[in-house]
Amino acid sequence: MSGSRNLPMVSIIVSTLNNEGTIGECLKSIFELDYPQDLLEVIVVDGGSKDSTVTLAKNFPAKVMVKLSSAPEAYNYALKIAKGDIIGIIDADAKVERSWLKKLIVHLSDPKVAGASGTIKTWNRERALPRCIGYDIEYRYSRIKGEAKRVATMNLLLKRNVLEEIGGFNEALPTQYDTDLGVRITSRGYKIILDPSAKCYHFNRPTWRSYFKQQFQYGKNTLRLYLKIPRLIKGDAITDFSMNIQPILLFLSVIFALLGFFNNLFWIISAALIFILFGIFIF
Known part of the structure; x- marks a missing residue:
């Protein structure tokens, strides 16, 4: 050309x-x-x-x-x-x-x-x-x-x-x-x-607020994408498995935190998901 x-x-x-x-x-x-x-x-x-x-x-x-x-x-x-x-x-x-x-x-x-x-x-x-x-x-x-x-x-x-x-x-x-x-x-x-x-x-x-808002949306649509194409969850060169599940964990932790207002058990689940999320992020 x-x-x-x-x-x-x-x-x-x-x-x-x-x-x-x-x-x-x-x-x-x-x-x-x-x-x-x-x-x-x-x-x-x-x-x-x-x-x-x-x-x-x-x-x-x-x-x-x-x-x-x-x-x-x-x-x-x-x-x-x-x-x-x-x-x-x-x-x-x-x-x-x-x-x-x-x-x-x-x-x-x-x-x-x-x-x-x-x-x-x-x-x-x-x-x-x-x-x-x-x-x-x-x-x-x-x-x-x-x-x-x-x-x-x-x-x-x-x-x-x-x-x-x-x-x-x-x-x-x-x-x-x-x-x-x-x-x-x-x-x-x-x-x-x-x-x-x-x-x-x-x-x-x-800002952290704008970043987490973005990641929340990523998590929601990542779930929809994986339901459509399940093989993607295993990851690729850009995003391996541990990277793939981070936005999903964030999305689910927010959902369970909101459900915690109805049942305290959901707050425990949300806290556990956040703990796992930061563990993946750090290590």
């Missing part, structure tokens, strides 16, 4: 919801990509932000639309109007290096490769909690050697025809849809490549 005449049209989709603190840097990094601007389309789908996210997004030459939706619903909606043969997904709280797109797109010249993703670094690493979350993410991605069964959609390049072939994103999963997507892609014999030279910087949850 050398020379701009041989480069494909790329449509990058960004799903937003109350991302005023990061959307500016996110879109700035996209429009500064080392890629012909006439071959780059950026679509922002906002899920109903209460802050200035939409106003800030409109400062950039992107197609900005408001549609009350989850992230997978937003991606499927944008896919219908996107012009590109290559679809890029970048989170609203992430930014990419200038060479990100060109480093990833070369992998898609292989007919067996459906997608490519870059490695994930921490954007807000000056704070302790985001830095620790970042260490965990970087460790998980360091376990992948070239080919991955699945990757996070915070920085992902996909062939449009493959995405349409598998039916797009699973709208029944507000989170964990990326795992579901990877399984459906690779089960058809396609590959997903992780290129560590293509870097993405993610703004990790800055």
Whole structure:
């Protein structure tokens, strides 16, 4: 894919919801990509932000639309109007290096490769909690050697025809849809490549409250995903078994804590689950 005449049209989709603190840097990094601007389309789908996210997004030459939706619903909606043969997904709280797109797109010249993703670094690493979350993410991605069964959609390049072939994103999963997507892609014999030279910087949850809220949602949707595909619970290169059950334990501990108001036994169960959770986290 050398020379701009041989480069494909790329449509990058960004799903937003109350991302005023990061959307500016996110879109700035996209429009500064080392890629012909006439071959780059950026679509922002906002899920109903209460802050200035939409106003800030409109400062950039992107197609900005408001549609009350989850992230997978937003991606499927944008896919219908996107012009590109290559679809890029970048989170609203992430930014990419200038060479990100060109480093990833070369992998898609292989007919067996459906997608490519870059490695994930921490954007807000000056704070302790985001830095620790970042260490965990970087460790998980360091376990992948070239080919991955699945990757996070915070920085992902996909062939449009493959995405349409598998039916797009699973709208029944507000989170964990990326795992579901990877399984459906690779089960058809396609590959997903992780290129560590293509870097993405993610703004990790800055507070314990926001982090546990996120993990609670992960746990709920992880349970739904495992009921659909039980074999996933054994883990993979990104998430082994002990990592897999952490969000589930958090989700169940909260549920049992609430049930404890009706029967004290449930508080004991909740405390036991939290003890197990922190034991896994520490060791």
